[in-house]
Amino acid sequence: MKENSSVWPAGVRKTKQRLCVFSVLENAKRPLSAQEIFSRAQAEDASVWLSTVYRILDHLVGEGLAVKTAVMDSSTALYELSGGHRHYAVCVNCHRVIELTNCPMEKFVPEIAENDFRVLGHRVEMYGYCRDCDKKLSGMH
Amino acid sequence: MKENSSVWPAGVRKTKQRLCVFSVLENAKRPLSAQEIFSRAQAEDASVWLSTVYRILDHLVGEGLAVKTAVMDSSTALYELSGGHRHYAVCVNCHRVIELTNCPMEKFVPEIAENDFRVLGHRVEMYGYCRDCDKKLSGMH
DNA sequence: CTCGGTGCAAACTCTTTGCATTGAC
DNA sequence: GTCAATGCAAAGAGTTTGCACCGAG
Numbered sequence: 001m002k003e004n005s006s007v008w009p010a011g012v013r014k015t016k017q018r019l020c021v022f023s024v025l026e027n028a029k030r031p032l033s034a035q036e037i038f039s040r041a042q043a044e045d046a047s048v049w050l051s052t053v054y055r056i057l058d059h060l061v062g063e064g065l066a067v068k069t070a071v072m073d074s075s076t077a078l079y080e081l082s083g084g085h086r087h088y089a090v091c092v093n094c095h096r097v098i099e100l101t102n103c104p105m106e107k108f109v110p111e112i113a114e115n116d117f118r119v120l121g122h123r124v125e126m127y128g129y130c131r132d133c134d135k136k137l138s139g140m141h
Numbered sequence: 142m143k144e145n146s147s148v149w150p151a152g153v154r155k156t157k158q159r160l161c162v163f164s165v166l167e168n169a170k171r172p173l174s175a176q177e178i179f180s181r182a183q184a185e186d187a188s189v190w191l192s193t194v195y196r197i198l199d200h201l202v203g204e205g206l207a208v209k210t211a212v213m214d215s216s217t218a219l220y221e222l223s224g225g226h227r228h229y230a231v232c233v234n235c236h237r238v239i240e241l242t243n244c245p246m247e248k249f250v251p252e253i254a255e256n257d258f259r260v261l262g263h264r265v266e267m268y269g270y271c272r273d274c275d276k277k278l279s280g281m282h
Numbered sequence: 283c284t285c286g287g288t289g290c291a292a293a294c295t296c297t298t299t300g301c302a303t304t305g306a307c
Numbered sequence: 308g309t310c311a312a313t314g315c316a317a318a319g320a321g322t323t324t325g326c327a328c329c330g331a332g
Binding site for chain 2: 071076077091116117118119121123125128134
Binding site for chain 3: 152
């Protein structure tokens with residue numbers, strides 16, 4: 001387990017539940033659902049409750065430390081620490097999430113007037129079939 | 142109401158419910174939730190049921206006629222007809238969805254080997270504050 | 283007539299909320 | 308001791324499923 005580095009907002013208490021959820025997110029290699037975070041947190045420390053995980057996540061999002069997302073073709077919310085500039089490819093068959101290593105947005109200026117929208121960030125998502133599903137499905141007919 | 146153009150998959154019956162949902166999607170200017178589609182469909186034809194809307198949407202997605210998405214910061218699934226090449230800016234405060242008129246992906250080749258992932262499409266999403274929310278929030282402190 | 287689609291109810295999953303209690307500071 | 312955070316239960320959204328009936332082809 002990595003050391004909890006970084007920011008700790010003023011007035012926020014260092015409970016083991018929050019430390020635990022934060023550590024799970026720090027070590028995650030892809031965005032996780034609340035359920036997944038809950039499971040991993042339980043593996044580290046039995047005394048976490050799912051509703052507490054949701055509350056901590058809301059808190060983290062409110063503080064700007066985490067980001068709430070959702071990928072194509074699924075209606076479950078996913079969470080990851082913010083700051084990381086990550087983009088994914090999502091398999092619409094098995095819902096596997098694959099990290100992209102380059103970003104098309106570096107030079108992109110959206111056609112919205114500056115004062116019509118204050119851009120905080122962006123998301124890019126490719127969707128299609130991962131190799132395994134592509135094989136499986138094209139072998140089917 | 143626009144004419145239902147385009148494809149009708151073989152073996153699919155032209156029920157008024159399906160025609161109605163399809164027409165709602167054709168006339169939508171942004172992705173809609175199942176609830177929104179349900180409301181609009183009811184306005185056109187009283188006899189549609191929410192579960193039927195879900196079933197028709199699943200059907201359309203399965204046939205590749207529609208796409209199921211979800212935007213940042215919300216866990217409700219949204220649907221739109223596929224083929225349209227649309228990208229959005231999403232206000233993380235009021236959840237307003239604003240259409241972008243240009244696309245950064247036109248020349249983008251993601252760093253995934255061709256045979257590791259078969260790309261069907263992509264999504265781009267800016268997030269931040271729309272003008273109204275930005276005003277409101279910056280006036281607050 | 284047949285079989286896919288629909289009405290309707292009930293179940294299920296994901297997420298939020300209320301309240302008494304706990305524990306960080 | 309104080310107040311934020313948690314445990315736990317129960318409610319609330321959003322979504323899916325089962326089954327009998329209906330109606331497009």
